[in-house]
Amino acid sequence: MTTATFSRYADLPALIGLMTGDRKHQAASASTLDVLWVLYDQVLDVAPGRTDDPDRDRFLLSKGHGPAAYYAVLAAKGFIGVRSLRDWAAFDSSLGHHPDRALIPGVEIASGSLGHGLGLGLGTALGLRAQGRTAPRTVVLVGDAELDEGSNHEAIAVAGRLGLERLTAVVIDNQSATHGWPGGIADRFTREGWAARTVDGRDHRALAEAFGAPHAGRPLAVVAAVAPR
């Protein structure tokens, strides 16, 4: 098989099945699947041949667990070989249960411990801005339970105050936070100075529109609501 034959959204369940052994059920339920697809298919200015381009967009998967959907999208878009999916999580595989930037071209951060991506993303956006690189966008994916980690709120406050327009947070909300977020997740961002949209995390058109929503002078938060865990 070639990568080209596994390059469509409809191929993602089969690609995930190469890792998990489950061809349908688990793949369709991956909470991040549709957000990742929309980002890589329509939003991010990234390509397998440009993983070192300083003007590429950055995607930081902060919620590193459950990365099968991420690897499937990376394979569909040609960043990693389809064949490499088969031995995921083996000792010498580049694909573990938490992604590692040192092992996978195009993966911007090594994640696993929760609450690190937004800080790294804020620094990335500031670093690009300090170099006058105004084009690249930095998108950080976090989970609603991951927001329990206080480190996120350090980053949310500062990104809002500094008006980091090129920073986007996408929160996968499957209502898995033990103590919940009364008043909604978007509120945590807007009161700190962000623009925020809450959309159906399975609706590709709504997600693409949310990522493209104007947010002059503010960072953007997209809350992608999916079925509760």
Add this chain to the structure above:
Amino acid sequence: MTLAAGEIPAAVTAQPMRDAFAATVTQAMADDPRIAVLLADISADRFAEAAARHPGRVVNVGIREQLLIGAAGGFALTGMRPVVHTYAPFLIERPFEQIKLDLGHQGVGAVLVGIGASYDGAEMGRTHMAPGDVALLDTLPGWTVHVPGHAAEVPKLLRPALAGDGRVYVRLTERGNAAARPVGEGLVVVRAGSARSLGTVVAVGPMLDRVLAATAGLDVTVCYAATVRPFDRAGLNRVAAAAGHPDVLMVEPYLEGTSSREVAEALADRRHRQASLGVARDNEVRGYGTPADHDRAHGLDTAAIARSAREFFLT
């Protein structure tokens, strides 16, 4: 100062290391567009001029130390050289997982510059003391640790760190030695013992003048180390081989025994004895007062070092 007969001088000299740090970094920022300074309120006033001159390259995140290190990792991922500064316990201990993951595990570097050292802020109490900083960084690979003993050593240690891309911790203190020593080239022999000497004393950074005063009457070689990681194992081996006995007393301004493993590795090829002086590990000194009070509590004043050295080398 007049000393009574037999009295040993305190041998501690005030050091404007924070000024030297701010001046060196501000100057380097003009020449190197990679350098960015990340602050958490501490010393923000000292970088106001640099902030005005270099928009976007001085960022004060407020009192948010997890973000301080996380953002530094992000800056480094874009190819910049972050200089990260705050009080030592809030720089190394509070955001330790960010140091481990957002710098080390991402494979990027930064220059962390801490002030306060073990107990410069003695009257602020235990929360503002960081005697465990070097031991903590020892759990991570690839860190360079500088412990200058004089303000004039600070630019010499900082400039190569700023120009590089590794992970560097610079441990500044307000209390050090009367004179700057050569830095950046491993252990420096400050006072050589005879061929029949009792052994070697390694004084780290600000401990040097106290060690020199404390061992004035002993036939030992006194070495100076302003860079402790990587440790100059080969240098210590050479010095110990040239001494009358291959015994080593390590005198460090942070947790006692922090470098015991380094000494053991350096002398693995010869039978030797070693002892370590430093901040006590076995109990928390719950006191305020002055740094000199804490020196006495931990046996790091000149008189106590003299007693310990005699006990180690003469018994």
